[in-house]
Amino acid sequence: GNSVTQMEGPVTLSEEAFLTINCTYTATGYPSLFWYVQYPGEGLQLLLKATKADDKGSNKGFEATYRKETTSFHLEKGSVQVSDSAVYFCAGNAGGTSYGKLTFGQGTILTVHP
Amino acid sequence: EAGVTQFPSHSVIEKGQTVTLRCDPISGHDNLYWYRRVMGKEIKFLLHFVKESKQDESGMPNNRFLAERTGGTYSTLKVQPAELEDSGVYFCASSQKPGGWYEQYFGPGTRLTVT
Numbered sequence: 205g206n207s208v209t210q211m212e213g214p215v216t217l218s219e220e221a222f223l224t225i226n227c228t229y230t231a232t233g234y235p236s237l238f239w240y241v242q243y244p245g246e247g248l249q250l251l252l253k254a255t256k257a258d259d260k261g262s263n264k265g266f267e268a269t270y271r272k273e274t275t276s277f278h279l280e281k282g283s284v285q286v287s288d289s290a291v292y293f294c295a296g297n298a299g300g301t302s303y304g305k306l307t308f309g310q311g312t313i314l315t316v317h318p
Numbered sequence: 319e320a321g322v323t324q325f326p327s328h329s330v331i332e333k334g335q336t337v338t339l340r341c342d343p344i345s346g347h348d349n350l351y352w353y354r355r356v357m358g359k360e361i362k363f364l365l366h367f368v369k370e371s372k373q374d375e376s377g378m379p380n381n382r383f384l385a386e387r388t389g390g391t392y393s394t395l396k397v398q399p400a401e402l403e404d405s406g407v408y409f410c411a412s413s414q415k416p417g418g419w420y421e422q423y424f425g426p427g428t429r430l431t432v433t
Contacts, residue, residue: 247322248409248424293361304349304413304422305374308361
């Protein structure tokens with residue numbers, strides 16, 4: 205079956221530091237890949253996505269590139285802010301008969317200090 | 319436009335009791351999903367409705383869980399009788415259409431605590 209393995213946290217950084225959260229996936233087909241973010245007290249929000257190999261998703265300074273050769277979709281940001289403190293989830297959708305069913309990683313708690 | 323809403327935000331019940339969670343999707347979204355996150359682990363798929371029909375219920379853990387979506391609008395997820403291992407956060411999501419290129423919009427979740 206499909207699975208997503210996400211770097212375990214928590215991750216604690218100082219403001220303006222570089223962020224990387226690793227994510228790898230296993231799928232029988234060619235999944236679409238997503239990063240979701242959950243801010244304190246809120247629901248999950250789609251941060252970015254990529255629907256095919258070599259696609260780069262980007263939003264709010266975050267980027268992730270769909271690497272088929274390494275089956276990875278690592279999340280990066282060059283300079284984090286305190287407001288980026290949240291839980292980040294990597295997810296995949298195998299498509300086909302899965303009809304949008306998402307498979308999630310365990311989530312990574314990010315805390316950014318001033 | 320209102321987002322996905324869930325009620326209640328938090329429920330504390332005793333083992334053996336019944337709880338019903340409700341989800342109101344974004345208006346016009348035919349696809350409604352339920353997910354669950356137990357004890358800080360990964361978020362797991364429970365089931366998927368297309369309008370009022372169950373498209374995929376492969377993630378439902380057992381027959382103590384019953385999901386309905388009468389009329390293809392809001393959905394309820396009933397747990398009867400609740401067990402300790404049912405504690406967790408239950409998320410609902412909706413999308414206009416299925417498939418990876420259609421964003422799923424998530425609600426804030428219902429935190430269920432079974433004591």
